[in-house]
Amino acid sequence: MKKLVFAGITALVTVLTLGSFVLAQEVQMMRSTPIDADNRLGADFKWEGKEGRMQRNYRQQPPLVPHSIAQYQIDTRVNQCLGCHDWTKAGARGAPTLSMTHYLDREGNELDHIAGTRFFCNQCHVPQADVSPLVPNVFEASSPIEN
Ligand code: HEC
Ligand code: HEC
CATH class of the missing domain: 1.10.1130.10 (Flavocytochrome C3; Chain A)
Incomplete structure (x- = not known):
């Protein structure tokens, strides 16, 4: 019985560790700079589109x-x-x-x-x-x- 409980806990710890590792990886992929550093938009995000206000795609759209x-x-x-x-x-x-x-x-x-x-x-x-x-x-x- 003791062995079974131990195996269960080991499996749980492994899953949690791997899970948080995967999550941490994804968060890192979404943001290229550390969370406490200034993250300015790159030059790519310079507006070059048409002038004037844009048509909304659905009624509630900001x-x-x-x-x-x-x-x-x-x-x-x-x-x-x-x-x-x-x-x-x-x-x-x-x-x-x-x-x-x-x-x-x-x-x-x-x-x-x-x-x-x-x-x-x-x-x-x-x-x-x-x-x-x-x-x-x-x-x-x-x-x-x-x-
Ligand atoms: C220097 C003045 C100025 C500043 C600062 C400014 N805006 Fe504007 N914004 C305008 C003008 C002028 C328009 C209207 C453009 C047009 O009608 O062609 C506009 C349009 C908009 C619209 C579109 C509204 C609609 O009904 O279509 C949004 C949303 C908006 N701005 C958000 C922002 C946000 C968010 C910021 C800050 C990050 C910002 N603006 C800063 C002048 C400014
Ligand atoms: C929580 C979401 C949210 C935030 C935060 C927000 N807005 Fe809006 N905004 C909206 C929505 C939704 C609309 C369209 C419906 C409405 O007017 O409430 C809107 C409408 C507008 C309009 C058009 C108003 C008009 O009468 O045509 C402007 C301009 C605007 N927002 C600018 C801003 C600026 C500047 C800020 C920051 C100071 C800001 N908004 C923050 C959701 C938001």
Whole structure:
């Protein structure tokens, strides 16, 4: 009996060790720099697409960013996107104003400043670049759209 328990524990430890090794490998493949180092976008991600706002692929889609974002810093102290898109600046900058959803806290209260849940813009909004995708994408819009 003792032997069986020991064999079981050994097998479990082996599986867990191998499992975490595989996970660690995958995480490393997704990011080329250490997690605490600055990971700036490469020159490939410079926006070279068409000008103007882009058609959404489904109703709830966060609009794609139609300009380069490589120069705009976002960290816990600074958010340079707000310098053009916040309601206090957008008119003067000729940029689309953040919609009201960006000024609602989790309880639904209206705020005068960006909600914490919307601070890190590129969690949801991404620019486009002409590079080969990391994973294949077979997404199709739920209803037909006119391009
Ligand atoms: C220098 C001013 C400026 C800054 C800084 C800026 N933007 Fe913009 N952004 C614009 C302008 C102007 C447009 C509209 C482009 C057009 O209509 O051709 C725009 C468009 C957009 C749109 C498209 C909106 C829509 O409805 O299609 C998104 C999304 C966006 N920006 C996100 C961002 C994010 C995220 C950042 C920061 C990483 C950022 N912007 C920084 C000026 C700016
Ligand atoms: C949690 C996801 C999320 C985050 C974070 C977020 N947005 Fe959005 N954004 C959306 C969605 C979804 C829409 C479209 C629906 C809406 O307006 O709520 C949108 C709409 C917009 C629009 C178009 C507004 C309009 O009326 O056409 C702009 C511009 C924009 N976002 C910029 C930003 C900027 C700049 C930030 C960072 C300060 C940001 N967003 C953060 C999800 C997000």
